Amino acid sequence: NSEAVANYFNNGNACFVLPNMIHCSHFNVGPAPSAAYLTVGMLSSNLPKKGLLDFVRLAQWCLDNEVATKFKLFGPDNEHIQDLHSNSNWPANLMCCGYVEDPSLALAALDVVVNLSHVKETFGRSVLEAMAASRCVIVYDWGALPELVKPGCGFIVPFKDINAVAACLVQLTANRALLLKTASAAKKHVEQHYGQTTFTE
DSSP: OOOHHHHHHGGGTTTTOOOOBBOOGGGGSEEEEEEEEEEEEEEOOGGGEEEEEEHHHHHHHHHHHHHHHEEEEEEEEEEHHHHHHHHOOOTEEEEEOOOOSSHHHTTTSSSSSOOOOOOOOSSSSSHHHHTTTEEEEESSTTTTTHHOOOTTTTTEEOOOOOOOHHHHHHHHHHOHHHHHHHHHHHHHHHHTTTBHHHHHO
């Protein structure tokens, strides 16, 4: 479902890449909140390998540096979440929202979606869904994610570089026009390359 996977198998010579399809209409969730504080979210299994600690560090960095952001984490309230709470390592600007069966409900509450996974994603379904919902995305340059996030459709930063992610958020809080332009381009890109019409024509 991606060039990253194809290259894993015989350098892609014996593979045909067929990316995931998405029903874009399901992700027409309305305009992003875009209040005084940008709402930054991650949809995750809340495991360390999926970037949980990176997300917590990002929230703490923005809190310490007075960046106008709030953070929402969607995923199970597991032992890793509980350990962070019990050790007082939970930033005041970060809300744990629990698991949601329908990701569109989570995306409706967000301005920016990040994927900070340490695992090489084979596709990046949650990123595709965020883009379909006209949400700005920030991802690591890792796995198949750079295949989804083309120039102008989101932000790609070096792997595990929290400061680079934070710099993107600083820029977006100061430039809402860039936020809206990037989110709009993301939605258009998804409709053109991953939407149902593309696969049926």
